[in-house]
Amino acid sequence: TSPWSFFEMAPLDPIIGLNEQFQKDDYPSKVIVGVGAYRDEKGKPFVLPSVRKAEKILAEGGLDMEYAGIAGEPRFVDLALEFAYGEDSAALKEGRIQGVQALSGTGGLRVFGEMMKKHGSTTLYLPNPSWGNHKNIFTNSGLEVKNYRYYDADNSSLDFEGMVHDIKSMPAGSIVLLHACAHNPTGMDPTLEQWKELSSVIKEQDLVTFFDCAYQGFASGDASKDAAAIRMFVEDGHLISMVQSFSKNFGLYGQRVGALSVVGRDAEEAKKVVSQMKTVIRPMYSNPPRHGARLVTTILEDPQLTAEFREECKGMADRINTMRGALKDSLESAGSTRDWSHITDQIGMFAYSGLSNEQVLEMRAKHHVYCTGDGRISMAGVTSDNVDYIANAIHDVAK
Numbered sequence: 001t002s003p004w005s006f007f008e009m010a011p012l013d014p015i016i017g018l019n020e021q022f023q024k025d026d027y028p029s030k031v032i033v034g035v036g037a038y039r040d041e042k043g044k045p046f047v048l049p050s051v052r053k054a055e056k057i058l059a060e061g062g063l064d065m066e067y068a069g070i071a072g073e074p075r076f077v078d079l080a081l082e083f084a085y086g087e088d089s090a091a092l093k094e095g096r097i098q099g100v101q102a103l104s105g106t107g108g109l110r111v112f113g114e115m116m117k118k119h120g121s122t123t124l125y126l127p128n129p130s131w132g133n134h135k136n137i138f139t140n141s142g143l144e145v146k147n148y149r150y151y152d153a154d155n156s157s158l159d160f161e162g163m164v165h166d167i168k169s170m171p172a173g174s175i176v177l178l179h180a181c182a183h184n185p186t187g188m189d190p191t192l193e194q195w196k197e198l199s200s201v202i203k204e205q206d207l208v209t210f211f212d213c214a215y216q217g218f219a220s221g222d223a224s225k226d227a228a229a230i231r232m233f234v235e236d237g238h239l240i241s242m243v244q245s246f247s248k249n250f251g252l253y254g255q256r257v258g259a260l261s262v263v264g265r266d267a268e269e270a271k272k273v274v275s276q277m278k279t280v281i282r283p284m285y286s287n288p289p290r291h292g293a294r295l296v297t298t299i300l301e302d303p304q305l306t307a308e309f310r311e312e313c314k315g316m317a318d319r320i321n322t323m324r325g326a327l328k329d330s331l332e333s334a335g336s337t338r339d340w341s342h343i344t345d346q347i348g349m350f351a352y353s354g355l356s357n358e359q360v361l362e363m364r365a366k367h368h369v370y371c372t373g374d375g376r377i378s379m380a381g382v383t384s385d386n387v388d389y390i391a392n393a394i395h396d397v398a399k
């Protein structure tokens with residue numbers, strides 16, 4: 001008999017599955033606003049020109065194809081941490097922040113989960129809602145995954161009181177995952193004042209503060225501004241851990257470029273944590289790919305290329321923000337009397353429309369507009385060519 005005879009077909013991943021369903025649809029004006037990957041004004045994938053320039057430099061560099069170390073490209077890690085924590089970070093200068101290269105954000109999240117499980121953690125709290133993959137990553141790491149209130153669906157706003165209340169009641173030693181900026185899927189971020197309050201609330205407690213930073217530079221268009229919460233927490237003395245993804249801001253999705261870092265009381269402590277990250281990495285995938293890390297290094301160590309990158313990243317954020325305004329205006333001119341201000345109040349890749357699952361399915365069936373089942377619209381998929389079509393479809397199912 002076949003050794004595979006008892007294998008069943010696994011359920012489709014909701015986000016990836018949407019793409020497959022969309023491909024099969026031959027409706028002429030079908031539109032997908034599903035996966036969180038940037039598209040340009042013509043709806044095409046976008047490779048940053050600064051990345052193309054870095055590619056050329058690498059191609060001429062005659063670089064070898066040897067293994068990277070378990071922790072990846074050291075120069076990349078230094079530059080990635082500087083990018084997030086800031087070049088004038090005292091903690092960085094004191095060597096209290098150390099890290100490893102990760103298999104993009106997902107890989108960093110998983111290594112963190114496995115490491116924390118090995119070191120006695122039992123529970124990790126995610127915002128409700130959070131990125132669809134978070135729950136499985138940490139459940140498969142052996143942690144119990146719970147939620148803290150985050151989004152007030154009735155008012156399409158942040159449930160800040162609920163969030164603070166739930167954080168205050170987390171047992172000591174719990175891990176609290178915070179989205180550093182551009183919350184996925186709601187696009188609703190705490191204000192700076194609210195971050196300040198969260199910092200003092202969390203300071204009172206014995207929690208492990210863990211930032212997931214997947215959109216730095218992509219949210220406001222200013223990478224330093226998008227790192228404000230992280231830098232505030234480090235300034236306030238929190239010994240955080242953080243995962244960085246370079247998928248969206250550098251457009252390096254398929255190159256799998258990320259970093260996992262930790263802020264220790266001193267350099268020695270941070271180095272101990274990194275050594276434990278490496279003991280998880282070695283038997284998991286041994287060492288990370290070099291190309292994407294070399295691209296980011298080439299850009300971030302050249303001031304001219306860094307300046308070009310920042311401009312290009314801002315260009316992506318600006319186009320998305322323009323589409324937010326266009327979608328809201330188009331909904332209003334379509335005759336919708338609902339309040340759509342959350343579409344322009346939200347930030348980053350996604351608009352959390354407020355459509356129910358039934359309305360999402362009706363919009364897919366009737367208008368062939370594909371967003372994820374929770375009503376999340378990837379604003380990157382909205383262009384001036386399709387914004388009116390999308391607005392009319394939303395209005396039709398939402399009225």
Ligand SMILES: Cc1ncc(COP(=O)(O)O)c(CNOCC(=O)O)c1O
Binds near residue numbers: 037103245
């Ligand atoms: C919050 C967050 N963390 C981490 C990640 C991981 O990204 P990566 O593994 O590509 O670095 C992502 C990527 N999201 O994917 C797009 C989508 O939701 O449709 C993310 O949104």
